[in-house]
Amino acid sequence: MRRNLRLFLVAGLLVGLGLALFVSPFASDQPDGLERVAAEEGFGDAAENHDLADGRLADYGVDGVDDARVGTAMAGLIGMLVTFGAGLALFGLVRARRGRPRSPASPPASSPQAS
């Protein structure tokens, strides 16, 4: 049963993109659970400014895009693609470093019986 994964991946990415573009702009912008508790318990002020708070995408907006909803949608799209790429890169590397069982020209030291 070697079913096609490509279709699944494309469908998953499309659903994710749809959520990023059309749902994330309408997400609640109220403080989250930790922020609320921090404020109520009196340690909210301990939070320091983020080192990259001036970044072009800081706080899920895009520098120069005035419409907050458009900015959030764009940030969501960018973030999703970057995360996808980062995941591919990291796990691709992890996979590659395990050794290359497919490569016919394996290093001389490796014996065929090993593992």
Next chain:
Amino acid sequence: MHVPDGFFNAATSVGAGVVSAGTIAVSLKKAAAQLTERLVPLTGLVAAFIFVLQMLNFPVVNGTSGHLLGGALAAVLVGPWIGCVCIAVVLLVQGLLFADGGLTAYGLNVLLIAIIPTFVAWGVFKATRSFLPATRGSVVVSSSVGALVSVPVAAAAFAVLFAAGGSVDLSLGSVLAAMVGVHVLIGIGEAVITGAVVSAIVAARPDVVYGAQDLVPDPVLWTAESPETGEMAA
């Protein structure tokens, strides 16, 4: 629940960083043993999908919102080892690109958002499934139960760490009660979203779902113990 810089003293931040680094190192090792070529894009998709779901804050109670952490979803879809690394990747992108989650708190955030919820959810998922019949419906229900439990446990872990090394001296009891109280509600949202996503995927493609492999008659995707080496093994 992203921890900003300044909430914890340096020792606690470093300590959490060491624990997180060790756990991620072990997870990467386990992930390497599980990964096949075909699974790599799936791991990217899970990370990307959780990134998006974490953006979708939903209102819970009087002016407070919450969002999915994703531990249960990641654990059920790709297993806890690959899953917690996926969320650590999400946290890295959030911290570096979107100024969400302090950079000195990255280790804390990996511990509280990537590691604890994922492994707690996986344990609860497995335990719940063992009481239920071997059906796709049980996979969905167990995913939701795992999600439901994982969020307040992570919130409790925050409170315990804060009592040990928070930058403000507060009693454990009041922070614990406040954190768990609101995160039980967020956990309900996490359970609903996780259940919905797992339900859709397990209905269409159970062979993809790590936590449903026992229901697949001829699993190939996750049989990684014999990687492609064995593909033509006589």
